[in-house]
């Protein structure tokens with residue numbers, strides 16, 4: 076699935092990846108298939124917002140944004156964490172709505188207004204500074220109130236909400252376009268009680284907001300797992316993160332979704348298709364004798380005469396050092412185990428059993444090759460984290476190629 080179909084600058088005849096030592100490929104078909112599934116689940120009345128924070132979970136925000144805004148299927152808007160992420164999307168030509176989840180420094184609130192961006196509002200000091208920025212520019216600032224319902228992250232408590240609402244009613248420069256909350260315990264469990272309590276609290280706050288005379292265009296709570304397992308959380312807008320990239324938020328989410336689908340009489344349960352493949356090329360091959368040590372700290376000693384491949388990828392690229400002597404890569408459709416410690420920019424793998432392996436061969440660090448797969452979930456399992464972290468940490472400087 077490489078070479079010929081890579082979208083890239085057209086000024087070179089050879090496949091662009093021939094000169095790359097490590098890169099990420101984004102499978103456009105897989106992305107469209109995932110987005111179409113979530114569009115079906117959300118329906119056409121609900122705003123489907125693609126969450127592109129952290130470089131689109133490591134997939135490449137610009138590449139994913141372009142795919143998400145193709146005509147069909149299409150995400151309606153974006154969510155990001157930082158102002159700079161939002162501005163980068165504007166620079167890439169995206170005019171759609173963009174919600175910023177995270178804090179924006181007071182000195183930069185004018186850029187939020189000028190960029191016609193949506194801002195998550197979760198503290199009064201920001202509100203005052205935002206009013207001033209909007210007044211200075213003569214434009215309105217659009218905010219989505221973050222409501223605390225049980226995650227204890229950002230958000231106004233139910234008790235502080237009345238004073239915030241009073242303040243907002245007296246702020247002609249601020250448009251309260253939305254209100255939202257975020258679930259604490261929806262992907263790690265098949266038990267929905269905590270999420271239901273949060274949804275109830277959110278509904279009560281929405282009632283308070285309506286009683287204060289504020290008409291909200293967008294009420295939202297759902298992340299991927301919420302849309303999959305509690306469709307009633309979709310409300311006016313769904314914040315779709317991990318699912319668009321072809322990952323289930325967790326095993327529990329997959330099981331809950333499947334159980335609900337089967338109970339509803341579905342004969343086939345939709346599948347998600349991972350979008351990302353992380354690749355590298357073999358930089359060098361070497362033959363080492365039996366009993367030789369490999370890498371820093373001499374943590375691996377060969378038990379046979381071994382053919383080693385040196386890969387130009389290390390922990391600086393986001394390949395976790397705790398995968399040393401633990402994981403494997405795919406070469407010519409075979410599994411090649413990582414030997415010795417992962418270095419800053421390099422790692423060694425055992426290719427003794429890979430027939431006809433050659434320098435320059437393409438290696439899959441994460442993703443599928445032939446019938447074999449190295450999944451983000453597997454790598455996450457080896458180092459005690461979640462797949463979200465594994466893909467997010469792939470260095471932003473590595474090229475992202477849409478294939």
Ligand SMILES: *Cc1c(COP(=O)(O)O)cnc(C)c1O
Nearest residue numbers: 126257298299314315316317318
């Ligand atoms: C990251 C994030 C999401 C998306 O969550 P997924 O589980 O990846 O779908 C939604 N809402 C907020 C506030 C987030 O921070």
